[in-house]
Amino acid sequence: MTRLVVVSNRVASPTETKGSAGGLAVGVFGALKDSGGVWFGWSGDVVSDSVANQGPKLEQDGAVTFATVGLPKKDYDQYYRGFSNATLWPVFHYRNDLAVYDREEYAGYRRVNSWLAHRAIKLLQPDDVIWVHDYHLIPFGEALRSEGVTNRMGFFLHIPFPSPQILLNIPPHEELVKSLCCYDVVGFQTPGDQAAFHDYIVRHAHGTATADGEVEAFGRRLKTGVYRIGIFPDEIAEQATRGEARQDVMDLKQSLEGRKLIMSVDRLDYSKGLVERFKAFEHFLEKSPEWRGNVTLVQIAPPTRSDVDTYQQIRHNLEYEAGRINGRYSGLDYTPIRYMNQRYDRWKLMSLFRESQIGLVTPLRDGMNLVAKEYVAAQNPDDPGVLVLSQFAGAADEMKGALMVNPHDIVGMSEAIGRALSMPLAERRERYETNMVMLRKYDLGVWRDSFLADLRGVKLNKQPNKRPASNK
Secondary structure, three states: OOOEEEEEEEOOOHHHHOOOOOHHHHHHHHHHHHHOEEEEEEEEEEEOHHHHOOOOEEEEEOOEEEEEEEEEHHHHHHHHHHHHHHHHHHHHOOOHHHOOOOHHHHHHHHHHHHHHHHHHHHHOOOOOEEEEEOHHHOOHHHHHHHOOOOOOEEEEOOOOOOOHHHHOOOOOHHHHHHHHOOOOEEEEOOHHHHHHHHHHHHHHOOOEEOOOOEEEEOOEEEEEEEOOOOOOHHHHHHHHOOHHHHHHHHHHHHHHOOOEEEEEEOOOOHHHOHHHHHHHHHHHHHHOHHHOOOEEEEEEOOOOOOOOHHHHHHHHHHHHHHHHHHHHHOEOOEOOEEEEOOOOOHHHHHHHHHHOOEEEEOOOOEOOOHHHHHHHHOOOOOOOOEEEEEOOEHHHHOOOOOEEEOOOOHHHHHHHHHHHHOOOHHHHHHHHHHHHHHHHHOOHHHHHHHHHHHHHOOOOOOOOOOOOHHHO
């Protein structure tokens, strides 16, 4: 089997791949172990120019080589904090109002992608298959092509792909789509994301796109597809019942004093609909006085991009809302919202999911949202909780047993909470079983293997693109 080279913005350490890592890390590490290969990307460290230019740091784990580089402060600011997370992230999540575009940051984004490609090229072998992940690295394949690399290259987008009307808000939108067309396979989370890409190709790139995913644009042919990232449900179930987690969970249950538990776990991000979720829970308590003192919402929201002003404001807003609602409905022995801005071990979260009656997953927009899938997999089959899920999460296409909500409809979410809390056991079991069928059908291995099978099956194009004028 040909060797696999995985490229992602961040590279999980060998220890993380065996412990607390999420879906991407578990999935790609499994593929790397099977075929042997390299995992290349940013270490997460901000370093001096001299350290950054020393070359990748290599760490071996069996047949897998972890190759990481640090980023200088300027590159971190322009590539990561700047264009990736101040422009691409908000626009791709349909938040043009929060997007900031700066030409120098975009130039830095492309420069860092070229710099990363130049360092990765020294690790490549002629028959390697290259799999690039996510929005930080859209131009990475184009940079490799400009250096003469003709290997099979695939790209998977873990976040939504916006409709053309939204994407046009990014001034260099055409350059970004052209860069995507330098890959041989481009994968999306949902049919809607793939359709949005095809729509842009036809309407704005004067190309063609067929129903079976074949695209021709900017002088290249490529394949697009829908690859639903999943989980390994049996592993999640094992984590949920792991012995060392029980004491922590029992402590929480004892502190609840028999109250029902609603669990929410999200990164602290404006795409997750956290403020709207709090307001929906407040509305539920207002309209259902019999539940006051009898149900608690636990919101775990680990900090993310804490050095970005927008995210600092999100944290302040959420802390304010939690305090306001708790001030309104708390009692001497009751706090309706327990808001924790910290990280927890993965096995502990899975155990908390298992003990809760509702999983509240209501992003305003999400690529997939694996928390929704993890919540279902963690449940006790004999007495499962209910997943309340946003229709704008990619997981909504599969989790048909969830109670679907529009996260902009505060009253609708409030009503769904009430319905979930009073749902009969027979209906809960039926909904759980419906969701589990899909979790097993589209597990993490299926996502990984189907993408790589399509990538390995493409016909090699031995004529690399010429170096784009903007990169000279």
